[in-house]
Amino acid sequence: MRSANSxxxxxxRATIKDVARASGLSSATVSRVLSGYEFVKDGTRSRVxxxxxxxxxxxxxxxxxxxxxxxRIIGLLVPNLDNxxxxxxxxxxxxxxxxxxxxxxxxTSHRQPSKETYYVNAITNGITEGLxxxxxxxxxxxxxxxxxRDFPYVLIDQADPTGNSGVVEATNYQGAYEATRYxxxxxxxxxxxxxxxxxxxxxxxxxxxxxxxxxxxxxxxxKKLILDGDYQQQGGYEATKHVLSNVDPPPTAVFASNxxxxxxxxxxxxxxxFSIPDDISIVGFDDVPQTSLVYPKLTTxxxxxxxxxxxxxxxxxxxxxxxxxxxxxxxxxxxxVVRDSCTxxxxxxxxxxxPFTETGGSVLPTN
Amino acid sequence: MRSANSxxxxxxRATIKDVARASGLSSATVSRVLSGYEFVKDGTRSRVxxxxxxxxxxxxxxxxxxxxxxxRIIGLLVPNLDNxxxxxxxxxxxxxxxxxxxxxxxxTSHRQPSKETYYVNAITNGITEGLxxxxxxxxxxxxxxxxxRDFPYVLIDQADPTGNSGVVEATNYQGAYEATRYxxxxxxxxxxxxxxxxxxxxxxxxxxxxxxxxxxxxxxxxKKLILDGDYQQQGGYEATKHVLSNVDPPPTAVFASNxxxxxxxxxxxxxxxFSIPDDISIVGFDDVPQTSLVYPKLTTxxxxxxxxxxxxxxxxxxxxxxxxxxxxxxxxxxxxVVRDSCTxxxxxxxxxxxPFTETGGSVLPTN
DNA sequence: CTGAAAGCGCTAACAA
DNA sequence: TTGTTAGCGCTTTCAG
Numbered sequence: 001m002r003s004a005n006s007x008x009x010x011x012x013r014a015t016i017k018d019v020a021r022a023s024g025l026s027s028a029t030v031s032r033v034l035s036g037y038e039f040v041k042d043g044t045r046s047r048v049x050x051x052x053x054x055x056x057x058x059x060x061x062x063x064x065x066x067x068x069x070x071x072r073i074i075g076l077l078v079p080n081l082d083n084x085x086x087x088x089x090x091x092x093x094x095x096x097x098x099x100x101x102x103x104x105x106x107x108t109s110h111r112q113p114s115k116e117t118y119y120v121n122a123i124t125n126g127i128t129e130g131l132x133x134x135x136x137x138x139x140x141x142x143x144x145x146x147x148x149r150d151f152p153y154v155l156i157d158q159a160d161p162t163g164n165s166g167v168v169e170a171t172n173y174q175g176a177y178e179a180t181r182y183x184x185x186x187x188x189x190x191x192x193x194x195x196x197x198x199x200x201x202x203x204x205x206x207x208x209x210x211x212x213x214x215x216x217x218x219x220x221x222x223k224k225l226i227l228d229g230d231y232q233q234q235g236g237y238e239a240t241k242h243v244l245s246n247v248d249p250p251p252t253a254v255f256a257s258n259x260x261x262x263x264x265x266x267x268x269x270x271x272x273x274f275s276i277p278d279d280i281s282i283v284g285f286d287d288v289p290q291t292s293l294v295y296p297k298l299t300t301x302x303x304x305x306x307x308x309x310x311x312x313x314x315x316x317x318x319x320x321x322x323x324x325x326x327x328x329x330x331x332x333x334x335x336x337v338v339r340d341s342c343t344x345x346x347x348x349x350x351x352x353x354x355p356f357t358e359t360g361g362s363v364l365p366t367n
Numbered sequence: 368m369r370s371a372n373s374x375x376x377x378x379x380r381a382t383i384k385d386v387a388r389a390s391g392l393s394s395a396t397v398s399r400v401l402s403g404y405e406f407v408k409d410g411t412r413s414r415v416x417x418x419x420x421x422x423x424x425x426x427x428x429x430x431x432x433x434x435x436x437x438x439r440i441i442g443l444l445v446p447n448l449d450n451x452x453x454x455x456x457x458x459x460x461x462x463x464x465x466x467x468x469x470x471x472x473x474x475t476s477h478r479q480p481s482k483e484t485y486y487v488n489a490i491t492n493g494i495t496e497g498l499x500x501x502x503x504x505x506x507x508x509x510x511x512x513x514x515x516r517d518f519p520y521v522l523i524d525q526a527d528p529t530g531n532s533g534v535v536e537a538t539n540y541q542g543a544y545e546a547t548r549y550x551x552x553x554x555x556x557x558x559x560x561x562x563x564x565x566x567x568x569x570x571x572x573x574x575x576x577x578x579x580x581x582x583x584x585x586x587x588x589x590k591k592l593i594l595d596g597d598y599q600q601q602g603g604y605e606a607t608k609h610v611l612s613n614v615d616p617p618p619t620a621v622f623a624s625n626x627x628x629x630x631x632x633x634x635x636x637x638x639x640x641f642s643i644p645d646d647i648s649i650v651g652f653d654d655v656p657q658t659s660l661v662y663p664k665l666t667t668x669x670x671x672x673x674x675x676x677x678x679x680x681x682x683x684x685x686x687x688x689x690x691x692x693x694x695x696x697x698x699x700x701x702x703x704v705v706r707d708s709c710t711x712x713x714x715x716x717x718x719x720x721x722p723f724t725e726t727g728g729s730v731l732p733t734n
Numbered sequence: 735c736t737g738a739a740a741g742c743g744c745t746a747a748c749a750a
Numbered sequence: 751t752t753g754t755t756a757g758c759g760c761t762t763t764c765a766g
Binding site for chain 3: 025026027028029032039040041044063065066067068
């Protein structure tokens with residue numbers, strides 16, 4: 001029975017008392033050293049550190065947290081994980097948090113379909129010191145509960161209608177404006193727009209930007225070219241499929257509210273027999289990692305996702321330190337990243353492009 | 368000053384005592400009800416629940432955890448977040464965990480470059496009840512520490528050399544074997560292989576499968592066609608670039624150890640002026656979400672990532688309930704997903720079509 | 735500058 | 751079936 005020895009004496013991990021004993025000090029002092037209290041003799045401090053080192057001591061989070069100390073754990077509420085969007089933001093968060101020595105608890109927002117308030121309750125009663133929310137849809141429910149508890153939180157890529165929250169976002173309006181204008185300048189006049197769920201602030205802003213640019217370029221905006229979308233690939237696919245078959249003449253370009261739906265648009269265009277960008281130009285928004293994976297590489301409005309995550313985490317940390325600090329709002333700049341999915345529009349009606357004009361693919365290698 | 372009232376009396380959230388008081392019972396009883404203890408009178412139970420409801424009470428995790436109860440938080444150690452691989456697995460984990468009402472703490476393995484042991488210490492001393500590790504590279508360091516503490520954990524997509532760990536993985540060997548054989552049957556005889564970091568078990572297995580299939584098809588395996596890789600896009604890119612320019616005649620197909628490096632291979636091939644699949648066929652491994660995003664859609668070996676995550680989470684939960692349970696090992700089946708990145712090779716001058724072309728010859732699988 | 739002691743909110747024997 | 755009583759490991763007054 002090899003279990004005998006390992007079972008007989010459960011190797012209890014070192015506690016603060018062990019450190020106290022080993023260093024000949026009180027646990028209070030050890031605690032002080034560990035939490036960076038300044039009035040301790042240098043000698044004492046080093047004796048403690050030595051013992052800590054030697055015992056491989058790491059404080060128990062639950063205990064520390066119960067006793068009113070900081071848990072150094074912050075929560076992150078995400079809508080999903082499968083597209084690079086959340087992943088990239090999270091990478092930034094993680095960066096900021098690890099410099100601050102904090103950990104991350106992941107909450108997926110689909111968890112409690114109905115009882116959001118209960119959910120927030122659970123979060124705020126947990127070990128978490130603060131909460132980061134990535135583009136939450138139901139802000140009204142969450143935010144009220146959070147604020148009522150005076151629980152620190154920061155919104156990422158989503159605004160608070162009441163203006164009472166810490167927020168990190170990007171220039172959605174200008175980004176969309178710039179992208180649309182780029183398309184106009186290329187010569188496009190029939191530019192479809194795939195919207196995001198308009199309750200999400202960024203989606204509404206992007207639509208505004210699109211309209212503004214159109215107006216500015218003297219192109220009347222057409223209801224038939226503004227499609228409903230939901231920031232999902234499927235939505236982008238369907239919207240595009242729809243305009244391509246039902247609007248005549250069809251648009252020569254589509255600006256999707258985010259990259260994911262732009263991917264759907266690409267699928268639909270291709271399925272419709274259009275080649276990109278020759279028959280139709282496509283622009284996205286976000287610049288998720290996949291943009292340079294698709295073919296042709298997607299021209300898009302870059303949101304500095306990683307930086308946004310980092311900024312949000314830092315803001316949250318500050319709010320945790322100092323609860324009285326008024327809510328800040330950081331807006332980071334977007335910019336257009338021109339890749340391969342756009343060209344000037346084809347010639348007028350009557351002309352048809354040969355279906356075999358794809359990029360250099362069909363050429364045989366010479367070696 | 369609207370802050371006056373909210374500041375004056377910090378709304379202390381309800382504790383178990385409040386519930387006890389409100390229901391006229393002891394906190395022990397409340398605790399029993401809440402933890403699902405069966406021997407409580409129904410009437411008592413409902414009185415408690417009522418009070419809980421009414422006060423919006425949610426137990427404090429730190430307290431519960433300190434007192435020896437379950438924290439219902441499990442840790443997840445991941446290598447990165449930006450490619451769908453981890454995200455998809457995590458989705459499965461999340462699914463299993465939310466049915467069990469558990470939360471997830473995210474640890475990124477790059478955190479403590481050197482002091483891994485310290486890191487494990489920190490994890491096991493936290494609120495976490497168990498740990499899930501996605502394809503960790505430094506198993507030796509982690510696992511010893513984990514086992515020494517008798518801390519429940521499960522490995523995902525990585526084996527434990529000592530065979531003492533709970534493991535969930537897929538049939539890496541057969542998957543690679545199948546993919547390679549598919550390429551052979553298509554008529555390819557010069558099939559390059561982009562390896563993963565060979566210290567990762569799956570990578571080694573995939574290499575084995577590749578070699579076995581080649582042998583089985585009577586194709587001598589050539590060192591020049593086996594390239595170093597690291598499961599990263601850049602690695603795949605460089606490896607492919609290298610074979611394409613330095614090996615003569617160049618391979619007509621490349622089998623990349625994972626999708627991410629296959630994407631790199633696609634970039635390199637294209638850059639080299641090759642069109643896919645006409646000039647070169649490419650196969651990946653994993654079937655991450657991006658595979659149907661790239662163009663052409665990538666033929667790949669599907670690993671049931673989400674299921675793997677789910678299975679691992681379930682296994683971990685079981686191990687937490689019953690520590691004495693011997694380590695299990697679950698191996699899920701992979702299968703080839705044929706998409707658009709492969710065709711039979713083009714004949715070179717004076718070259719003969721391989722005997723296996725078209726409907727595949729008389730090749731028999733070994734197992 | 736350091737120690738003693740009182741909890742933080744909960745669970746787990748042990749009684750009743 | 752329920753209440754009482756100790757702690758869990760740490761932080762934090764309050765005294766030295």
